[in-house]
Amino acid sequence: MTSSASPQLWKGDGGCFVCLERHANESQSCGKSFVSKQALEGHRKRTGCEPWKLPSDRAPSKYRGMGPEAARQLKPVSDRAAVSKYRTTLEGERAVHRARHIAKYRLMACSAVPSPPMPKVPAYVRPPISWLLADAEVFPWELKEKFDRGEIVLSHATWSLRFHPDKVQQRRSGEHLRRFVEHFTGSADGLDPEQAKACYATELFAPLNDERFKLGQSAQKAGGMLWRAWLSVECALIDDYSEYLVEFEDYLAKVKQATEGVERARESRKELTVQQYTKHVTRLFQGFKRQQDFNNLEWIRDADGIIEYFQDTYPEKLSMQATGITPLLVVCKKQFSNDKRLYERYYERYTAVRKLMDELKPPPQYLTEREASNWKTLDQINERRVELQRHVNRKILHKKPEELTIEDKIVLIRHLILSLYTYSPALRNDFSECPIIRFEDIGSAEARELMSGSGNYMLEYEKGRFRLVLKDFKTVKHHRETSIDMPQRSCNVIAESLQVFPRKYLLSRMRSPDQPMSRNYLTKFCSTGLFKDAAVGSCLLRKICVSNAMKDAPSLRERDELAQQMLHSASIAQRVYEKHYMPDGSRIKF
DNA sequence: ACTTTTATAACAGGTACCCC
DNA sequence: GGGGTACCTGTTATAAAAGT
Numbered sequence: 001m002t003s004s005a006s007p008q009l010w011k012g013d014g015g016c017f018v019c020l021e022r023h024a025n026e027s028q029s030c031g032k033s034f035v036s037k038q039a040l041e042g043h044r045k046r047t048g049c050e051p052w053k054l055p056s057d058r059a060p061s062k063y064r065g066m067g068p069e070a071a072r073q074l075k076p077v078s079d080r081a082a083v084s085k086y087r088t089t090l091e092g093e094r095a096v097h098r099a100r101h102i103a104k105y106r107l108m109a110c111s112a113v114p115s116p117p118m119p120k121v122p123a124y125v126r127p128p129i130s131w132l133l134a135d136a137e138v139f140p141w142e143l144k145e146k147f148d149r150g151e152i153v154l155s156h157a158t159w160s161l162r163f164h165p166d167k168v169q170q171r172r173s174g175e176h177l178r179r180f181v182e183h184f185t186g187s188a189d190g191l192d193p194e195q196a197k198a199c200y201a202t203e204l205f206a207p208l209n210d211e212r213f214k215l216g217q218s219a220q221k222a223g224g225m226l227w228r229a230w231l232s233v234e235c236a237l238i239d240d241y242s243e244y245l246v247e248f249e250d251y252l253a254k255v256k257q258a259t260e261g262v263e264r265a266r267e268s269r270k271e272l273t274v275q276q277y278t279k280h281v282t283r284l285f286q287g288f289k290r291q292q293d294f295n296n297l298e299w300i301r302d303a304d305g306i307i308e309y310f311q312d313t314y315p316e317k318l319s320m321q322a323t324g325i326t327p328l329l330v331v332c333k334k335q336f337s338n339d340k341r342l343y344e345r346y347y348e349r350y351t352a353v354r355k356l357m358d359e360l361k362p363p364p365q366y367l368t369e370r371e372a373s374n375w376k377t378l379d380q381i382n383e384r385r386v387e388l389q390r391h392v393n394r395k396i397l398h399k400k401p402e403e404l405t406i407e408d409k410i411v412l413i414r415h416l417i418l419s420l421y422t423y424s425p426a427l428r429n430d431f432s433e434c435p436i437i438r439f440e441d442i443g444s445a446e447a448r449e450l451m452s453g454s455g456n457y458m459l460e461y462e463k464g465r466f467r468l469v470l471k472d473f474k475t476v477k478h479h480r481e482t483s484i485d486m487p488q489r490s491c492n493v494i495a496e497s498l499q500v501f502p503r504k505y506l507l508s509r510m511r512s513p514d515q516p517m518s519r520n521y522l523t524k525f526c527s528t529g530l531f532k533d534a535a536v537g538s539c540l541l542r543k544i545c546v547s548n549a550m551k552d553a554p555s556l557r558e559r560d561e562l563a564q565q566m567l568h569s570a571s572i573a574q575r576v577y578e579k580h581y582m583p584d585g586s587r588i589k590f
Numbered sequence: 591a592c593t594t595t596t597a598t599a600a601c602a603g604g605t606a607c608c609c610c
Numbered sequence: 611g612g613g614g615t616a617c618c619t620g621t622t623a624t625a626a627a628a629g630t
Contacts, residue, residue, distance in 0.1 A: 277621095279595080279596090283595095283596090314597095317597075317598085319597070319598050319599080320596085320597065320598085322620095323597080323598080326619095326620060326621085329619095329620080330620085350619090350620095351618085351619090354618085354619085370625095406591085410591095428600095428623070428624080429623085429624070473623095474600080474601070474602095474621095474622060474623055475600095475601065475602070475622095475623095509591080509592075510591070510592095511591070511592085517592090518592080518593075519623085519624080520592090520593070520594080520624085520625090521591085521592060521593075523624060523625065523626090524591095524592080524593095524625085524626090525591095525592095527625075527626090535625080535626090537624070537625065538624075539599080539600080539623090539624055539625080568600080568601065568602090569601080569602075571615090571616095572600075572601055572602080575600095575601095576599085576600060576601080577600095
């Protein structure tokens with residue numbers, strides 16, 4: 001990392017940065033340590049080290065060298081990912097969203113934890129009377145009664161001699177003040193020491209002093225009645241305190257409610273996720289307990305047993321172990337929210353498994369064996385499309401719809417799919433379950449229903465031109481609903497295919513044109529049909545597409561544009577889709 | 591030809607940490 | 611304080627296998 005001229009200059013761990021430089025006029029290396037890298041840099045600058053700047057692994061900003069307008073263009077619309085600071089709340093540290101200029105986020109930040117106002121702690125935190133009375137627990141409602149019945153006897157020494165502030169002031173009983181303060185600051189919600197002293201001197205004794213000790217009178221002489229008066233004040237204070245306890249309970253309940261509200265306000269998990277989670281949990285139960293159905297989730301508390309079960313059942317398949325645990329984490333959070341240890345047990349295992357998985361991963365930008373065996377170059381893909389196109393043009397397009405065989409339809413759809421995925425950046429399987437709205441049907445009730453619904457559709461917005469409207473796709477939360485105008489070539493293929501194979505969906509089933517291909521079937525259809533010798537699905541097509549685009553080191557702007565079109569982020573594209581090497585380490589031949 | 595189940599990968603949001 | 615990247619997390623896809 002560092003050259004021989006500048007050896008290791010700091011230790012990263014423990015936040016310790018040590019200067020190992022030998023400064024001018026010094027016989028040995030410096031050895032001064034700093035808590036931050038910046039501080040060390042400052043030191044190096046002051047002592048004239050060259051260069052004073054320490055090397056950094058940090059990648060340059062993607063905005064570097066750009067004009068403000070260009071930077072604004074590149075900047076993602078959503079600013080939610082970033083966090084400006086953390087604020088301490090009852091629930092621990094919470095992130096405050098950045099982008100304060102956007103009103104929505106400002107509001108989100110304000111309500112990140114909608115903490116209700118905390119009740120004011122009464123001056124009297126704990127009933128000192130019990131403390132005064134030989135540390136006995138005494139309840140306010142029984143105090144007066146007991147006192148009247150003579151069960152409580154207050155000796156004069158109990159209070160005035162031992163605890164009177166005057167005595168304390170005279171240092172005859174400094175220990176009592178210390179104990180008093182200790183008593184009142186002992187609890188988490190207690191007073192701080194200064195407050196406690198003030199309380200001792202003023203709030204507790206001053207009002208009593210007025211009644212108990214008339215000026216110039218001695219305590220002993222005042223006696224009887226005034227003791228009762230004092231008791232009343234004590235009881236009132238104790239009542240205040242009990243009231244406070246109730247309020248505090250109420251407050252805690254409100255905090256809990258608010259937190260739950262925030263939880264609920266989260267965008268609900270997709271139906272699919274819930275389904276998958278349910279399946280996982282059910283299957284786990286059946287395998288783990290060897291019974292069909294469960295009517296409660298108590299069995300999930302057996303974390304050790306379940307973890308062991310996973311380990312035994314999927315010794316080689318770490319991802320199965322991890323995905324098995326995920327829904328349990330969710331269940332624990334919801335169902336056993338007060339059993340933190342249970343959650344942590346699962347969580348610990350989960351992270352351990354993930355770590356193992358990461359270690360087994362091939363390096364990024366390398367193809368896996370399987371990917372390599374299914375890999376097609378862009379030329380091969382284009383060739384295949386041309387081949388299919390010839391077949392379609394020569395043998396299918398002249399036919400009448402009723403003459404079309406199943407095989408014809410399959411070829412037609414294969415060609416359509418390859419066109420959709422190659423004439424424009426390859427999307428995911430979002431072309432499945434995508435109804436077509438023909439230009440002449442735009443006003444119809446059915447069309448209007450589709451367009452106002454929550455699903456994707458392909459709209460023929462003018463004769464022979466198609467637009468894909470995407471409302472439901474993997475990254476919709478980030479990219480928002482979006483629409484893509486199909487390139488002219490794709491439009492032609494769509495229009496031609498519709499003439500000979502009239503159907504409701506862009507990709508309909510062969511035997512029932514009014515039914516869409518499911519996502520699964522599309523996957524299967526691609527991987528088994530597009531090429532005879534290789535399973536090329538949408539995911540691999542995306543990798544081929546990105547890798548080809550990246551092979552000539554495009555600009556950041558171009559990277560970002562492509563990522564936008566493919567509905568993922570540039571960093572994901574780089575990490576996941578961009579491949580340069582075969583599994584054996586040689587360069588991919590594009 | 592297509593669906594369902596099982597297995598695995600992709601992806602954005604949140605957080606940690608860094609730098610100015 | 612504010613802007614950035616890296617990394618972690620857990621949700622939501624696709625791929626493969628099995629079933630109808």
